[in-house]
Amino acid sequence: MGRQYSEISEPLQTFIARQKMFFVATATDNSRVNVSPKGMDSLKVLGPNRVVWLNVTGSGNETAAHVRINPRMTIMFCAFEGAPMILRLYGQARVIHHGDSEWQSYYSHFTPLPGARQVFELDVDLVQASCGMAVPFFDYQGDRDQLKQWAEKKGDTGVRDYWANKNRQSIDGLETGIEPSLG
Numbered sequence: 001m002g003r004q005y006s007e008i009s010e011p012l013q014t015f016i017a018r019q020k021m022f023f024v025a026t027a028t029d030n031s032r033v034n035v036s037p038k039g040m041d042s043l044k045v046l047g048p049n050r051v052v053w054l055n056v057t058g059s060g061n062e063t064a065a066h067v068r069i070n071p072r073m074t075i076m077f078c079a080f081e082g083a084p085m086i087l088r089l090y091g092q093a094r095v096i097h098h099g100d101s102e103w104q105s106y107y108s109h110f111t112p113l114p115g116a117r118q119v120f121e122l123d124v125d126l127v128q129a130s131c132g133m134a135v136p137f138f139d140y141q142g143d144r145d146q147l148k149q150w151a152e153k154k155g156d157t158g159v160r161d162y163w164a165n166k167n168r169q170s171i172d173g174l175e176t177g178i179e180p181s182l183g
Contacts, residue, residue: 028070040056052109052120065175075122097179
């Protein structure tokens with residue numbers, strides 16, 4: 001059985017800071033469950049119950065669509081090196097878009113990334129750590145740069161056009177709230 005906590009302790013914050021990859025899970029009552037792998041140094045712990053992560057342009061925009069309807073979110077980390085552990089952060093999320101008045105204050109927590117699409121804030125109400133003894137070891141070789149290169153090649157206008165064509169609705173037809181003209 002995992003251990004449950006009401007906040008992200010300093011040792012768990014250190015564990016999170018060392019992770020090169022995390023997973024985000026969301027769903028509405030009637031949608032498909034979406035689980036997305038994330039990387040690129042795009043997550044920051046801002047306090048014992050507050051996490052933000054920068055979402056870059058992707059083929060879909062499920063997380064934004066789900067959070068608009070049901071703000072429930074889980075973020076999961078797995079230790080792929082060192083001592084085994086799986087860490088889950090449960091809570092209520094909200095999405096901050098380019099056109100929102102808070103965009104710059106949230107975006108300022110991150111190194112700018114081309115194609116940055118949204119920032120998600122998670123108010124953490126439960127932290128769970130479990131053994132992770134079945135998670136295999138993997139060696140980190142570096143971040144992939146294809147998405148960054150793709151966004152740089154598209155440029156701001158090309159990325160906004162992509163949002164308009166590919167990121168305005170989820171695969172279930174739910175609106176994501178992205179406004180390509182504000183990107």
